Amino acid sequence: MGRKAQYKQTTFEIISIGNELLIGKVVNTNASWLAKRITEIGGFIRRIVDVRDDLSEISSAVREALKRGTKWIITSGGLGPTFDDMTLNGVAKAIKKPLRLNRQAYQMLVEKYKEMFERGILKSLDITPERRKMAELPAGAVPLRNRVGTAPGVLIKFGRQRIACLPGVPAELMDIFENELLPTIQKSIKRVHMIERTLIARDVVESALAPVIKEVMSRHPLVYIKSHPKGRESGVSIIELHLTAVAPSPEKIEEDMGQAVQELKEKIAALGGTTEQ
Amino acid sequence: MGRKAQYKQTTFEIISIGNELLIGKVVNTNASWLAKRITEIGGFIRRIVDVRDDLSEISSAVREALKRGTKWIITSGGLGPTFDDMTLNGVAKAIKKPLRLNRQAYQMLVEKYKEMFERGILKSLDITPERRKMAELPAGAVPLRNRVGTAPGVLIKFGRQRIACLPGVPAELMDIFENELLPTIQKSIKRVHMIERTLIARDVVESALAPVIKEVMSRHPLVYIKSHPKGRESGVSIIELHLTAVAPSPEKIEEDMGQAVQELKEKIAALGGTTEQ
Numbered sequence: 001m002g003r004k005a006q007y008k009q010t011t012f013e014i015i016s017i018g019n020e021l022l023i024g025k026v027v028n029t030n031a032s033w034l035a036k037r038i039t040e041i042g043g044f045i046r047r048i049v050d051v052r053d054d055l056s057e058i059s060s061a062v063r064e065a066l067k068r069g070t071k072w073i074i075t076s077g078g079l080g081p082t083f084d085d086m087t088l089n090g091v092a093k094a095i096k097k098p099l100r101l102n103r104q105a106y107q108m109l110v111e112k113y114k115e116m117f118e119r120g121i122l123k124s125l126d127i128t129p130e131r132r133k134m135a136e137l138p139a140g141a142v143p144l145r146n147r148v149g150t151a152p153g154v155l156i157k158f159g160r161q162r163i164a165c166l167p168g169v170p171a172e173l174m175d176i177f178e179n180e181l182l183p184t185i186q187k188s189i190k191r192v193h194m195i196e197r198t199l200i201a202r203d204v205v206e207s208a209l210a211p212v213i214k215e216v217m218s219r220h221p222l223v224y225i226k227s228h229p230k231g232r233e234s235g236v237s238i239i240e241l242h243l244t245a246v247a248p249s250p251e252k253i254e255e256d257m258g259q260a261v262q263e264l265k266e267k268i269a270a271l272g273g274t275t276e277q
Numbered sequence: 278m279g280r281k282a283q284y285k286q287t288t289f290e291i292i293s294i295g296n297e298l299l300i301g302k303v304v305n306t307n308a309s310w311l312a313k314r315i316t317e318i319g320g321f322i323r324r325i326v327d328v329r330d331d332l333s334e335i336s337s338a339v340r341e342a343l344k345r346g347t348k349w350i351i352t353s354g355g356l357g358p359t360f361d362d363m364t365l366n367g368v369a370k371a372i373k374k375p376l377r378l379n380r381q382a383y384q385m386l387v388e389k390y391k392e393m394f395e396r397g398i399l400k401s402l403d404i405t406p407e408r409r410k411m412a413e414l415p416a417g418a419v420p421l422r423n424r425v426g427t428a429p430g431v432l433i434k435f436g437r438q439r440i441a442c443l444p445g446v447p448a449e450l451m452d453i454f455e456n457e458l459l460p461t462i463q464k465s466i467k468r469v470h471m472i473e474r475t476l477i478a479r480d481v482v483e484s485a486l487a488p489v490i491k492e493v494m495s496r497h498p499l500v501y502i503k504s505h506p507k508g509r510e511s512g513v514s515i516i517e518l519h520l521t522a523v524a525p526s527p528e529k530i531e532e533d534m535g536q537a538v539q540e541l542k543e544k545i546a547a548l549g550g551t552t553e554q
Contacts, residue, residue, distance in 0.1 A: 019503055022322040024313025025519065027306055031327070036301025045299040047334070048327035050308070053503070057324070064341075081484035082504050083491045121514055122482060123549055130487035149506065150484070169506055205399060207358035207427070210407035214360045226296055226330075227359050229426065229446055237398055242302065272400055 009044035009246065010072065010189040013065040017058055017077040017087050018168055021050040030076045030166075030173055037177065038074075041185065042192040042246075046070060053078060058090025062163065066094065071161055072185065077168030079151040081130040087165055088154060092138040095158050105135035105143035105152045112150050144180035148172045153180060162188065193250040197261055197277070199241040200230075204273030206239055212267045213241070216260050222246070222253050223260040286321035286523065287349065287466040290342040294335055294354040294364050295445055298327045307353045307443075307450055314454065315351075318462065319469040319523075323347060330355060335367025339440065343371065348438055349462065354445030356428040358407040364442055365431060369415040372435050382412035382420035382429045389427050421457035425449045430457060439465065470527040474538055474554070476518040477507075481550030483516055489544045490518070493537050499523070499530050500537040 014034050020026040031048045038045055047065070051057040058078070065073045078087030092099050109131060116122040134151045137143065144153030146167065153176040154165040164181050166173045201209065206229050213225045223245045230238040243260060245253040265275045291311050297303040308325045315322055324342070328334040335355070342350045355364030369376050386408060393399040411428045414420065421430030423444065430453040431442040441458050443450045478486060483506050490502045505517040520537060522530040542552045 019501075020505065020519070021309070022312055022325065023316040023521070024309045024311070024322075027304055027309045028325075029304055032298070032301045032304040034301070035299055039300040045301075046329070047338075048299065048305075050325035052323070061324075080504075080506070081487040083487065083494075084503060116482070119512055121509070121512055123485070128484065128488070131484045134484075150482075169508075171508070205393070205427075207405065207408045207411075208400070210358040210360065211405070217360075224296075226361060227357075228297065229357070231446075231448070232398070235396060235398055242297070244300070 008190060009042060009192055011070045012038050012043045012045045012072045012074065013068070013070045014045060014048045015058075015061045015065065015073060015075045016048065016050045016168075017053060017075060017090075018050075019052050019084075022052050030168065030170055033170070033174065034074060034076070034177065037182075038185075039194065041182070042189055042194065043072070043185070053084040053086060055086050055090050055093065058087060059093035062091055062094035066158065066161055066163075069161075071188070073161070073163045074181075075163070075165045076173055079134065079153070079165060079167045081134060081151075085133075085151075088137060091154075091156065091163055091165060095138060095156065095163070097138040097140065099136040100139050101132070102135050102137040102141065102143055105137055105154075106132070108143060108145060108152050109135050109150065112146075144176050146172055146176055147179065148175045155181070155184065192246050192248055193253065194244060194246045195250070195253055195257055197243040197257060199243070199261060199264060200276050201239045201241060201264075201268050202274045202276075203236050204239070204268055204271045205237045208271055209239060209241075209268070212264065212271070216263050216267070219263070220245075220256045220260045222256050225260070225264070285467060286319060286469055288347045289315050289320045289322045289349045289351065290345070290347045291322060291325045292335075292338045292342065292350060292352045293325065293327045293445075294330060294352060294367075295327075296329050296361075299329050307445065307447055310447070310451065311351060311353070311454065314459075315462075316471065318459070319466055319471065320349070320462070330361040330363060332363050332367050332370065335364060336370040339368050339371035343435065343438055343440075346438075348465070350438070350440045352440070352442045353450055356411065356430070356442060356444045358411060358428075362410075362428075365414060368431075368433065368440055368442060372415060372433065372440070374415040374417065376413040377416045378409065379412055379414040379418065379420055382414055382431075383409070385420060385422060385429050386412050386427065389423075421453050423449055423453055424456065425452045432458070432461065469523050469525055470530065471521060471523045472527070472530055472534055474520040474534060476520070476538060476541060477553050478516045478518060478541075478545050479551045479553075480513050481516070481545055481548045482514045485548055486516060486518075486545070489541065489548070493540050493544070496540070497522075497533045497537045499533050502537070502541070
C-alpha cells in the first residue's frame, strides 16, 4: 500500500544535481524544503533523485521522470557558469531540444552584471562564454527571474508535463520558487486540503502499536498514520505518530481525523501506554 | 563530463524509503551520512533515490539500480513492524525471491524481545505477526545484527551485486553499517586513495573563476574542482572551491593536488581576488 496520490493529486518529482550530494558533503535540504512547500499546496511528491554533475545521469533522470508521467519535474542545481553546471544540457538532451540563446534570459544577465559592476563586485562587464552559457536555454523555455543570484531559473513545457530548473544555492532556489514558479504551479495543480496531527505515544513499543494503527486506518481510510520510533527515555519507548489526511474539501477529513486521534488515544491507553498531542 | 567512477571505483546507490522524506517532514541525513562514509572508504555513489512506502515504488527503484549494474545497493527505512514497512517485500519482488522466515533473524528478535521484557519495556513476549514479519527475509538473505533497535538489517547476494537493507532510525542504521556491513563492503571494494582540499576565494565572482577552474583541471586531470557560491559579505563575493582527487596510490595525487591548489591561488590573485585554505 502506502498512500497513493489520492483524488488524483498532481504528481511531482524532484531531481537534485550535484556531486556534493553524492559524496555526503552537503545534506539535501533543498529537496526537503521543496517537498514541504509542494505538499503544503496539495502536490504529491512521488520521488526525489540525487545525481552527479554528469550529462548522461542528468538526462536519464529527467527522461525517467517524464516516462513515469509525472506532471511537474523540478530540478535543483547545475545552472551556474562552471564547466560542470550542465543541467540545461541534460534537460535539453532528455527532451531532444537544442540549446539556444534566450533573449529574455540574456537581458536578465546583462542587467545583473551591470548592477554588480556598478557596485564594484564585478571587475569587467564582458559577457564571457561562461556568462552567456547561463542564458542558453532549451528551445521554447521561459527564464524565471533570480532576484538573489545570477543564473535565471528555467520553465519548460513538454506536452502536458512541466520541467522547472532552479539553482542549487538555497536562497536563490527559494526566491525563484516562491516568486516566479509558485503562481504557475498553483494554476496547474488540483486543489486539495491536507491536515496533519502529531501524537506522541510513550511506554508502548512499535510492534504493539502496529495492529492498532492498521485497525484505526481501516476505519478511517482518508487518514494515513505513520509511526516514527524516537528511541527510549529511561527505559520507556517513545513513538511519534504522524497522521495526515488529504481530501478535496476540509469538512469530512476534520471529523475523520478527530475520530482517528481519539481512537488511537483510547487504544494506546488500553495497551498501558500514554499519549500527548 | 562530471567525475566518472575513476579507476573502476566500486559503484553504490542509496535508496531511502519513507513518506516522511517525500513530504519534507524529515531531511535525508541518513543518505548523506552513508554517502560520506562510503566515499571515505573509496566507493563511488552514483545515485540517491527517495521513494514512498509503496511496494511498487520500492521494487522499481531496486530493479532500476540493479539494471544499471550498480555493485552495492543500500536501502534505508521500512524494516519495522508496521503495515507500511515493506522494504523487504519490495526487494523480494525486485529480485523475484519469496519471503521466508529466517531462523537466525528470528532468533535475534526473540533475544531482543526477551531482553526488553526482562527490562520491563515489553508487556508481552508473544511473537505477533507484526514481530515475526521482521524476520521474514528474501530467500537466501543474511540478517545483520541490530544492537540499538529491534529490526535486523539484511544482506542479499544477487549474482555479483549486493543489496543491503538498513533501518531508518539513524542510530540503528549507523550501528549496523559500522559493525556488520562495513567489513563485508571493505572486502568487496576496490581500494583507492582520495584526498580533499578546500579553498575559499573572495572578491572574484564564479563566472570569472569558471575558466580558471577549467584550465587548472585540464592541467591536472586527477583533480576535480567544484565551486560553491557562498553568497556575499559586505558586497564581496565568496566562493568555496572543493578539490578532490582519487587514485590507486597516494603519491601521485598528493603532488598533483598541491600543484592545483598553488595554481588556483596564483590565478585568483591575478584576477584581483584573495584566497584562504
